[in-house]
Amino acid sequence: MSTDPLTVEAAALAQAGLRISGLSKSFQRTQVLKHVGLDVQPGEIVAVAGPSGAGKTTLGRLVSGLETADAGSVQLAGRELLAQPPQRRHVAHMFESFALYPNMTAFDNIASPLRSPACREKPDAPRIRQRVMDLMELTEIAHLAERRPSDMSGGQKQRVALCRTLVQQPDLFILDEPIGHLDAKLRHKLRGEIRRRQKALAQPTLWFTPDVVEAMAVADRVVMLVDGGIRQVGNAAALTQSPADTDVARLTGDPSMNLLSIQLHQQQGQWWARFDGSDTLLPQWVGERMAAEGVLAATLGFLPAHTEVQADVLLGPDGLPATVYAVEPFGKYTLLTLTVAGQRIRAKVPAASEWSIDQRVSVGMPAQGLCLFHPNSGRLLAVSSPAP
Numbered sequence: 057m058s059t060d061p062l063t064v065e066a067a068a069l070a071q072a073g074l075r076i077s078g079l080s081k082s083f084q085r086t087q088v089l090k091h092v093g094l095d096v097q098p099g100e101i102v103a104v105a106g107p108s109g110a111g112k113t114t115l116g117r118l119v120s121g122l123e124t125a126d127a128g129s130v131q132l133a134g135r136e137l138l139a140q141p142p143q144r145r146h147v148a149h150m151f152e153s154f155a156l157y158p159n160m161t162a163f164d165n166i167a168s169p170l171r172s173p174a175c176r177e178k179p180d181a182p183r184i185r186q187r188v189m190d191l192m193e194l195t196e197i198a199h200l201a202e203r204r205p206s207d208m209s210g211g212q213k214q215r216v217a218l219c220r221t222l223v224q225q226p227d228l229f230i231l232d233e234p235i236g237h238l239d240a241k242l243r244h245k246l247r248g249e250i251r252r253r254q255k256a257l258a259q260p261t262l263w264f265t266p267d268v269v270e271a272m273a274v275a276d277r278v279v280m281l282v283d284g285g286i287r288q289v290g291n292a293a294a295l296t297q298s299p300a301d302t303d304v305a306r307l308t309g310d311p312s313m314n315l316l317s318i319q320l321h322q323q324q325g326q327w328w329a330r331f332d333g334s335d336t337l338l339p340q341w342v343g344e345r346m347a348a349e350g351v352l353a354a355t356l357g358f359l360p361a362h363t364e365v366q367a368d369v370l371l372g373p374d375g376l377p378a379t380v381y382a383v384e385p386f387g388k389y390t391l392l393t394l395t396v397a398g399q400r401i402r403a404k405v406p407a408a409s410e411w412s413i414d415q416r417v418s419v420g421m422p423a424q425g426l427c428l429f430h431p432n433s434g435r436l437l438a439v440s441s442p443a444p
C-alpha cells in the first residue's frame with residue numbers, strides 16, 4: 057500500500073494533538089456528556105469505549121462540529137475548534153450510520169473528500185485513483201468500485217465509509233464503530249492494518265467502540281466512558297487488572313472480572329464471609345480495610361483466568377462452595393460458569409479437565425490480583441498485589 061507523504065502545510069498543521077477539556081452536553085434536560093477531558097497526542101490512537109448510550113457518538117459529533125457543546129473547549133493543532141464551522145475543523149469523521157451518497161458509486165463516494173473544494177491538498181486524478189484503490193484493496197472491496205450503496209451489504213457500506221475517511225489527510229481522524237459490521241476474520245485483519253496505517257501518520261485518531269477488546273487491540277490508550285463521564289484511562293493491563301470501579305470491571309476483560317458481593321463478620325480475630333450457610337476465611341487485609349471504611353460488606357473482584365476450581369467439595373477454610381452451571385469447551389481452555397450462593401462467576405480452566413452440570417465444586421480466590429470494591433459506590437479500594 058502506498059501512502060502520500062503529508063504536504064508541508066498539512067504536516068505543519070498536524071504538529072499538535074487534540075485537547076478536549078470540560079466538554080459538556082445536554083439534550084432536553086438530560087446531561088449526556090459530563091465535563092469530559094482528554095488529550096490525544098499526534099500519531100496516537102485513543103479508543104473511547106463504553107456501553108450503548110454512554111455518549112461516544114455525541115462526543116465525536118461535538119468535536120467535528122455536528123452538535124453544539126454547552127461548555128468546554130476542543131483544541132486541535134493549536135486551534136480552538138468550537139467556534140469554527142465543521143468544514144473549517146479539518147476533521148475526517150467516519151459516522152456510525154455511514155452517511156454515504158446514495159447516487160454515487162463506491163469509488164466516487166471514497167474519492168469525494170479529495171474532490172471537494174474544501175480539500176487542502178488538491179491531488180490530481182491519477183493520485184486520487186491510486187489512493188482510493190489502495191484502500192479498497194486493503195479493505196477487500198476493490199471489486200465493488202462501480203457499485204452504488206443500495207446494492208451493497210451493511211459490511212460493504214461500512215468499508216466504503218471507512219475508506220472515505222482514511223483517504224483524507226485531515227488534522228484528526230474520528231472513527232465511530234468503524235469495523236462493527238464486519239465478520240470476525242476481516243475485523244481482526246483491519247484492526248491491525250488500520251492501527252499500522254494510523255501509527256505511521258502525524259495526526260491523532262479517536263476510535264469509538266462498545267467493544268473493549270477491540271479498543272485494547274487498536275489503541276495506545278483506552279478511555280472508559282460510562283454515563284457520559286470518563287471513569288478510567290489506561291492500557292489493557294491497567295483496565296483488566298485494576299479497574300477503577302465495578303462498571304469498568306464488568307466492561308473489560310475477556311471474559312470480564314468476577315464480582316462477588318460479600319457480607320463480612322469477625323470471629324476469633326479473623327475475618328469471614330458467609331456463603332450458603334458455610335463460612336469462608338477471607339484474606340485479613342480485606343476485613344481490615346472494610347472495617348476502616350466502616351462497612352461490613354464488599355464486592356470482591358478476581359479474573360476468571362486466576363480462579364481455581366477443584367472437583368471436590370472438601371473445602372479448605374478459604375474455599376468457596378459452588379456448583380457448575382455451564383461448561384463451554386473452547387479448545388485451548390474450558391470456560392466454566394459457576395453458581396456461588398446465588399451469584400454467577402466464571403473460571404478459565406485447562407481444556408483437559410472434565411466437568412458436569414450441577415457438579416459441586418470448590419473455588420479458590422487468587423491471593424494476588426484480588427480487587428476490593430466499595431459495596432455502595434463500586435469504586436476500587438485496593439488490589440492485593442499485581443496479578444501474576
Ligand SMILES: Nc1ncnc2c1ncn2[C@@H]1O[C@H](COP(=O)(O)OP(=O)(O)OP(=O)(O)O)[C@@H](O)[C@H]1O
Nearest residue numbers: 083088106107108109110111112113114115152266
Ligand atoms: N439528538 C439527540 N436528542 C436527544 N437525545 C440524544 C440525541 N443524541 C443522543 N441522545 C442521547 O444521548 C445519549 C448518548 O447517545 P450516544 O449516541 O452519544 O451514545 P453512544 O455511546 O454513541 O451509543 P451507541 O454505542 O449505542 O451508539 C443517549 O441516551 C441518547 O439517547
